[in-house]
Amino acid sequence: MTNGKQPIFVFGATGRQGGSVAKALLKVGWPVRALVLNSTDAASLELEITGVELVQGAFEDTDVIRAAMKDTYGVFSVLPANLAAEDEVRYGISIADLAAEIGVDHLVYSSGASVGDELTGVARFDAKPRIEAHVRELRITTTIVRPMIFMEMLVRPGFGLDEGRLVSLIRPDHSIQLTAVEDIGKFVAAVFADKTRFGGMTLKIASDRVTGHELEAALTEGAGRPIAYARFSDDVLAANADLAHMAKSLEDGPLAECVDLNAMREINPELLTFRSWLAGNGRRALDEALRTTNTLA
Template identity: 30%
Template sequence: MSTNPTQNITASMPSPGGKKTIVVFGATGTQGGSVVRALLQNPIFAVRAVTRHPDGVAAQELKKLKAEVVNGDMDDEQGLRKILAGAYGCFLVTNYYEHMDMNREIRQGKNVIEACKTAGIKHVIYSGLERTEGSGIDGPVYTFDGKAAVEDYLEASGLSWTSTRIAFYCENFFSYFLPRKTAENKYTVTVPMGKKPIYLMAACDIGHCVTEIFKDPIKYKGKKLNLAGDKLTIDQVCATFTKHLMPKQFQYSAITVEEYAKMTFPGAEEMSNMFHYFQLKSDDLRDVPMTRKLWTKCHTFDSWVQLNKDRFLQSIK
C-alpha cells in the first residue's frame, strides 16, 4: 500500500463536468461515509474521500460509487495541503476515540483548517460539539471539549464555515448499546438516561443534511446546527423495538450515571459524564424541527427501526 498522501489526486485539474469537489475526511467512518454517499447522489458534486486505509474494503466500496479515494493523514500538514488543493469544499470530522487524545484531536482539526485556508476552500463543514466544561457534570467529556476547541478555531479562521452537531446515532443500538437477551424473546436496553429523553439521529441522514448545506452555503454560513431526527425516552425506544420486532420484547434496564461510571470498559467514566450532560441538556440539546426542515426525509426512530428490522434481528441473534 502506498504511503504517499497525494496518491491519485487530480486536484489541480477541473472536476469532471465542472462539478464542485468536496474533500471528505473520515470517509470510511460513520459520518464521513454517510456524507460521501449523499454527495455522490447529487450531480453537482464530486467527492475526494480521504482515508488512511485506501486499500480497505470500505474504501473500495466508495470507489465503486465513483468517489476519488486518496490516502491521507490529519497529522501530515504538508500532505493535507496537497489533498485539499483545487477543491471547493471540505467536510471535516475528527475522531477522538481513534487515539483517546484530546490534544491530538485538536491539533488534527487545526491542521486541516490551516490547509483549507492555504487551498482557498470556499466552505468548510465541521462535525463539532459543544463544550461541556462548566455545565454541572462531574468530570470532562474530552470528545466534546476537543471538538468545541476545533470549532472555536474554525470560527476564528476567516473561512466560510458551518458546524453540524450530531445527536446519538441510532446505529449505536447495533454495537455499543446492543440489547441484551435475558430470556426467550426478552431483551433489555441499558442506556443511562433515566426518564430523560435522548436525541437520536440515523447515520444515513447526516450526509443528506451536509449535502443540503453545501448546496446553499451562504444560508448556513457561520451557523452551529444542532441536528437530530427524533427525541425519545429509553422506555419509548424499547416500545418502538417491541412494536417492530414482535414477538421479541424489549425493556429498559435502568442504570444511573454513577453506576455506569464504575463499569470496566475503557472510557466508561467519561461516557457516564457524557450521559449526565445529555440529561442536563435534554430540553434543548438538539433541534428536531430544524433538522427535519433541513432534510425533509429525515428518519424518525420508528421509521429507522422499520427500515433496519432485518439487520437488527440478525444483530441480536
C-alpha cells in the same frame, strides 16, 4: 446552488459519518474526493466504485492533504472517535488551517452535541470545543454541525438486547434526541448547497426524540419479542466517567437542549424516525445485537 464542478474533500469517508456525507453528496451531483489510509482495502475500493476520487494518506501527511484540497469547493472534516484528545485537536486544527490556507469556499466541521459553553477540564470532552474555537477564528466560511447521539449507539452488541432489555442513559420517562447517521450526510449536503444560509452557523442536528418507554416499544416491535428498557444503575454510572458525563448532560446539559425537528425536516425532508430507521438500515445492527451475548453483565 451546488457548484457541480469542484469536488468536496471528505475526511472519514470509509467510516460512518464521512461515508454518509460522501454518499449524500454524490446523490445530489457533487464530485467527491476522499482521504483514505489504504486505497486498496475493501472499504476504499467500494468508495471508488461509487465514483469517489481516492487520495491515499494519513492525517499527518499535510503535503498530501494540501495538494488534495486544491481546486475543491468545500471540505468536510470529521475525526475518528478513537483518537487521543490531543491528536484530535491537532488534526482538527490542521485540517481547518489547511482549508483556510488553500482558500476553500466552505469548511464543514462535524463536532458533537455534548459541546457546551464551558470547558469541562477533561481532555477527551474538551477536544471538540477547542477545535470549534479555532475554526471560528479563521478567515474562511465555516459551518459547525453537532449531531445528537447516534441511533446506532442504541443497538450495539453488549447492552442487553440479546437478553430482552436495553440499558441506556436516560430515565424511562425522560427523552433523548437521536440522529441517524444516514441523515447526517443529507444535512451536510444541504449545508454545502447553500453557503449563504448556513455559512457561519453552528447547527445542532437530530432525527427524532423518544422517551425510554418509546424506545422500549419501538425495540419490542422491531425485535418481535419483549424488550424492557432501563437506565444504567447509579453504581455503573459512578464507575464510568464517560457514561456519567453523558447521563448528566442528557438531564441538564447540552444533550438536553431541544432541537426543533420541524426545522430539521425543512432542511432534510427525508428525516428518519427511530422506528423507520429500525425498519431500514438499522435492521441489520438490531439483528446482530439480538444475537450477541451481553458483555456488560
